[in-house]
Amino acid sequence: MTMPTRRTILKGGLALAALPALPGLAFGQEKLKVGFAYLAVPGDYGWTYAHDVGANDLAAALGDKVEVTKVENVGEAGPNVERVLRELAQQGHKLIFATTFGHMEACVKVSAEFPDVIFEHCTGYMTGPNLGTYNARFYEGRAVIGTIAGHMSKKGVAGYIASFPIPEVVMGMNAFLIAARKVNPNFVLKAAYLSTWFDPAKEGAQAQAFIDQGCDFITQHTDSPAPVELCERLGIPCFGQASDMSAFGPEQCLTSIVDNWGPHYIKTAQAVLDGTWKPGQPWESLADGGVIITPYNKNVPAEVAAAADVVKNGQIDGSFHIFTGPLKDRDGAEFVAAGVTPDDGFLLGMQTYVEGVEVIG
Amino acid sequence: MSIEFIIAIISAIVLVATPILLAGLGELVVEKSGVLNLGVEGMMLIGAVTGFAVTSLSGNPYLGVLAAACTGAAASMIFGFLTLTLSANQVATGLALTIFGGGFSALAGKAFLGKTVPAFTQLFPTGLATDPIWKVIFGYSPIVYFSLAMCVATAWFLKRSRAGLILRAVGENDLSAHSIGYSVIGVRYAAVAFGGAMAGIAGSMFSLVLTPIWAEGLTAGRGWIALALVVFAAWKPYRLLVGAYIFGAVMTLEVHAKAAGGLFSALPSELWAALPYLATLIVLVIISMRRGSRSGAPACLGKPFIPTA
Numbered sequence: 001m002t003m004p005t006r007r008t009i010l011k012g013g014l015a016l017a018a019l020p021a022l023p024g025l026a027f028g029q030e031k032l033k034v035g036f037a038y039l040a041v042p043g044d045y046g047w048t049y050a051h052d053v054g055a056n057d058l059a060a061a062l063g064d065k066v067e068v069t070k071v072e073n074v075g076e077a078g079p080n081v082e083r084v085l086r087e088l089a090q091q092g093h094k095l096i097f098a099t100t101f102g103h104m105e106a107c108v109k110v111s112a113e114f115p116d117v118i119f120e121h122c123t124g125y126m127t128g129p130n131l132g133t134y135n136a137r138f139y140e141g142r143a144v145i146g147t148i149a150g151h152m153s154k155k156g157v158a159g160y161i162a163s164f165p166i167p168e169v170v171m172g173m174n175a176f177l178i179a180a181r182k183v184n185p186n187f188v189l190k191a192a193y194l195s196t197w198f199d200p201a202k203e204g205a206q207a208q209a210f211i212d213q214g215c216d217f218i219t220q221h222t223d224s225p226a227p228v229e230l231c232e233r234l235g236i237p238c239f240g241q242a243s244d245m246s247a248f249g250p251e252q253c254l255t256s257i258v259d260n261w262g263p264h265y266i267k268t269a270q271a272v273l274d275g276t277w278k279p280g281q282p283w284e285s286l287a288d289g290g291v292i293i294t295p296y297n298k299n300v301p302a303e304v305a306a307a308a309d310v311v312k313n314g315q316i317d318g319s320f321h322i323f324t325g326p327l328k329d330r331d332g333a334e335f336v337a338a339g340v341t342p343d344d345g346f347l348l349g350m351q352t353y354v355e356g357v358e359v360i361g
Numbered sequence: 362m363s364i365e366f367i368i369a370i371i372s373a374i375v376l377v378a379t380p381i382l383l384a385g386l387g388e389l390v391v392e393k394s395g396v397l398n399l400g401v402e403g404m405m406l407i408g409a410v411t412g413f414a415v416t417s418l419s420g421n422p423y424l425g426v427l428a429a430a431c432t433g434a435a436a437s438m439i440f441g442f443l444t445l446t447l448s449a450n451q452v453a454t455g456l457a458l459t460i461f462g463g464g465f466s467a468l469a470g471k472a473f474l475g476k477t478v479p480a481f482t483q484l485f486p487t488g489l490a491t492d493p494i495w496k497v498i499f500g501y502s503p504i505v506y507f508s509l510a511m512c513v514a515t516a517w518f519l520k521r522s523r524a525g526l527i528l529r530a531v532g533e534n535d536l537s538a539h540s541i542g543y544s545v546i547g548v549r550y551a552a553v554a555f556g557g558a559m560a561g562i563a564g565s566m567f568s569l570v571l572t573p574i575w576a577e578g579l580t581a582g583r584g585w586i587a588l589a590l591v592v593f594a595a596w597k598p599y600r601l602l603v604g605a606y607i608f609g610a611v612m613t614l615e616v617h618a619k620a621a622g623g624l625f626s627a628l629p630s631e632l633w634a635a636l637p638y639l640a641t642l643i644v645l646v647i648i649s650m651r652r653g654s655r656s657g658a659p660a661c662l663g664k665p666f667i668p669t670a
Contacts, residue, residue, distance in 0.1 A: 043467055043474060043577030073578075159620060165630070192619030195634035199581040200572040202616070205373060209616035212369040226572040229477065247475040248574060358622040360630045 031067045032273055034058065034265075035093035037074045037084050039100040040198050046223025046242040047197060047259070048072075051099045051122075053243075054261030061266045065273060069093060076102035076164075076197065082110060089114040095272050097265070098122065100197075101166055107131055118272055123168050125281075125348050132279035134264050136290040138168070139175035139347070140315045141257030142219075143322040144293050145239045146179030147311045148254055149187075149217045151304040152237060156184050158217035159210025160191035161203055161227055165361055167350045169193075169221050174354045175322045176219060179311060181356060190215060191359035200226035211236055228253050237299070244294050254300050255308075258292040260284075283344060287316045323347065328355045368497045370613055375501060376571055378609030379508045380405075380563040380580075384587035385594070385601045386508075386515050387559025392591060393519060394552035395532035395661035399455030400440055402584025403462020404557050405564035408433040410466040412565025413575045416478040425478070426504065426565050433561020434554045436462060441553040445546050448665040463578065473575045480573065502570045504562065509602075511559070516598040528552060532659035535666045545666045560584065586638075593645035595657035604645050612637040 034055075042052035052070065059068045069091075074084045081103050088096050089110060095118045098107050104124035111119040111131040119131045127133055149158050160176065162169050173191050180187040190213070192206050199222075207218050207227040211234060218238040220227045225248040231238035232249040240246065240256025264284060271277040284290020293312055296305045314320025325336035329352045336342055353359060384401050391398050408429035416425030440458050443449040483490035484506065485499040492499075519525040530538040531548045539545050567579050586608065594600035615633045618625035625633075649657075 041467060041577040043470060043575075045474060045574075045576050190620055190622065192616065193630040193634075194619075195631055196581075198576075198578065200574070200576055200579055201377070201567060201581060201583070202612070204572045205377060205612065206616045206619065208369075208373055209613070209620040212366060212373075213617065213620045215620075224572070224576050225574055226576075229572060229574050233480075248477065360619055360622055360626045360628070360633065 032065060032095060032269060033067045033069065033091070033093040034269055035088035035091075035096040036068065036070045037081070037088065037096070037098045037103060038070060038072045039074060039076060039102075040223065041072045042070075044198050044223045045225050045245070048099070048223070050242045050259040051097075051261055054259075054265045055097075057262030058265040058269055061262075062269055062273075066269055074100075074103070076100055081106040085110040085119070086113070089117045094118060095269060096120070101164075101168060118277055120268060127279050127281060129279065132268075132277075133281045134268070135168075135281075135283045135348075136259055136261075137283055137285040138257060138259070138291060139171045139322060140286045140312075141291050141293055142172045142175040143179040143315065144308050144312045145219060145255060145257065146176035147183060147308045148239075148296075148300060148304055149176070149219070149237075150180035150183030151307060152254075152300070153180070153184070153187070153217045155214060155216045156180075156187045157215050158187070158189050158219060159207065159213075159215035160189055160359075161206045161210075161218070161220040161222050162191050162193050162359075163197045163222050164195065165193055165351075167348055170353065171347055171350045172221050173357050173359070174327075174350065177354055177356050178322055178327070183307070187356060189357050191357060193360070194222060196222070198223045200224040203227050204230045207231065207238075240294070246294065246297070251297070251299060254297045256294045258294055260290055260292050263289060285315070286312060287318075329353065330355055330357065365493055368494065370617065371497050372500070373613045373616075374606060374609040375505055376609075377612050378605040379505050380566040380571070381583055381587045381590060381608060382512060382602060382605040383504075383508045383566065384560045384563035384584055385590045385605060386511055386598060387556035387563070388588055389591050389594075389596055389598060389601060390515060390519070390528070390559075391552050391556035392662055393532045393596060393659055394528050394549045395535055395659050395664065395666070396444065396549050396553055397451045397455065397663040398437065398440055398458070398553060398556055399452060399588065400437070400458025400462065401556075401560050401588050402580060402582065403459035403465075404433045404436050404560035405567070405580045405584045406462045406466040406578070407436045407469075408561025408564030409568040409579050410470040410473070410564075410575060411561070413476075413478060413568035413573075414469065414473055416569055417473055417476050420479055422479065422481045422569050423503075425569055426562055429561040429565035430558040431561070433559070433564065434557040437553045437557025437560070438550075440557075441550050444665065445549050445553070448667055451663050451665070459584070466579075467577045470575045470577065476575065478569060478573050481570070502566075504566050504570060507562070512598050512602050519598065529659070532661055535661045535664070539666070539668055545668070549666070560587075563587070590641070590645070592658075593642055593649070595645075595649050596659065597657065600645065600648060603648070604641055607644050608637050608641040611640040 038048045040048045099122045101123045107121040177189040204226040225245045228245045228249040232252045244256045246253045321341045325340045326338040327336035411432040412425040412429035415428035416422045443454045444451045481502045489495045489499040535545045590604045594604045
């Protein structure tokens with residue numbers, strides 16, 4: 001029988017296809033070797049693209065003092081993550097950035113094995129003596145685009161293409177909906193988890209399904225520009241994710257929330273070079289440039305742009321926080337009391353959806 | 362449920378199913394000739410990037426599809442030369458082709474990141490193609506009609522034509538075919554080239570119709586689904602058609618269930634995401650069981666042919 005062997009081969013093939021090619025060793029240099037473990041590929045034009053821009057900023061800013069290695073397609077989870085991090089450490093990289101939430105456990109494990117290597121994990125919450133985290137307050141950007149959708153959506157129903165049910169994503173949905181409801185109290189956010197960060201055809205199919213079911217705004221927390229491109233063709237307003245996606249939606253992409261990792265990478269590598277690095281949990285924001293809202297599309301009316309700017313500037317000067325209570329969960333129970341602004345720990349563990357978010361968990 | 366909504370759903374199913382059907386038909390013919398080419402995903406990516414690049418430069422999507430078919434076939438010739446002429450291991454070479462396709466398409470596509478391409482013009486008169494009801498039959502991209510025609514043609518070719526009989530003979534018993542004077546290697550080269558061209562066209566469906574953009578890894582593993590479907594369809598073109606459309610239907614159900622929520626919330630979203638794969642496999646296994654236990658695998662599948670005399 002050929003079938004069983006064939007199926008085994010297929011499985012092996014999938015695993016093999018995921019193997020990234022690690023670049024060869026460089027010998028005897030004084031440079032700080034910095035390794036990046038990428039979720040996907042820079043050409044995704046989304047999440048990994050943004051990290052790659054940051055890595056290139058680092059290489060450009062510190063020039064001869066650093067040597068940057070990038071490993072693509074490490075994946076969100078699985079044994080491959082640990083293997084890549086370990087190989088980077090064994091090859092003499094003294095600073096390693098693991099760039100997606102799913103790398104957390106591998107970071108904890110491998111950082112314990114290599115105490116003289118510094119690890120930084122993006123969007124996680126676990127730290128160690130040589131393991132720090134870094135993140136950006138994307139929810140601040142989502143509060144701005146939620147405000148725009150609240151003003152401009154006629155039906156008051158938006159579709160949210162999401163990846164995985166992790167706090168990062170839940171926070172984004174909630175921030176969007178809270179902001180939209182401050183404008184239109186009946187606003188509803190339909191969200192869908194695709195169980196992937198990058199599958200253009202599926203992201204497009206999900207956007208199409210939302211539109212077929214009556215959503216008149218689309219926003220995404222997955223990485224490809226496919227939904228924006230589709231919305232442009234169908235005339236449905238939408239927002240770009242992770243990088244400036246206006247090229248795909250010159251009329252309909254109202255703004256993009258851009259992840260700007262360069263400043264953090266440069267700061268961190270400089271601290272390692274200076275010997276001043278300490279494990280921290282920096283959370284970059286609109287205020288320090290870690291999150292950027294690109295200029296609004298010409299189709300955003302001036303009064304809507306002004307309202308969005310109020311939310312944006314309020315978050316920059318600290319006078320406004322999107323998660324200030326009262327917040328009710330989907331059963332109507334209050335989970336943030338009136339006037340209370342939850343701390344970062346609460347936000348980073350957020351698993352509760354606010355009233356008005358419709359999602360299959 | 363309005364008629365417009367049902368039509369929207371049918372259109373979505375057709376779009377998901379078509380590239381899998383195209384790539385699967387190509388691979389089916391390749392395997393019928395006794396060759397296992399695991400490089401479908403790689404050839405699809407090469408087709409996707411070439412189709413996009415040529416359409417972007419020439420402004421003509423038909424030229425793009427043609428170029429995608431040619432480069433898909435050209436990529437498959439690398440595989441053909443290694444496995445047929447040099448008798449290299451087909452599994453390893455196919456996997457290498459997938460990895461090569463991923464890397465090559467990323468490199469070739471760098472210049473086209475962030476670009477958009479013109480769409481196909483409608484094949485049928487605008488009145489029919491954009492009519493809210495009739496577009497369910499007449500409103501698709503030409504690649505969709507091509508895939509259905511190719512399904513009929515492939516079934517006819519394998520079952521009814523003399524050339525198809527020779528191709529199957531080569532796949533079932535290469536030595537016998539060789540001993541009565543057929544060129545085993547020649548037939549296999551032709552089959553592999555056909556498979557490459559079809560995979561290339563399937564890839565261009567992604568970059569020209571489904572998501573008219575270029576992003577690395579655009580096909581996101583659909584080549585592997587096409588490969589698996591060929592096995593579960595027991596190497597029969599019409600079952601492959603059924604399999605591809607079931608996959609399309611359940612994936613469309615998945616995205617609509619997630620958008621609708623409500624009753625559909627009974628299943629967790631991870632299960633919904635797995636459902637297209639599960640449902641397709643279950644249905645094809647049931648079809649295969651009912652019609653006897655023979656899996657239909659060509660007897661010489663994956664074996665190199667080394668003529669001794």
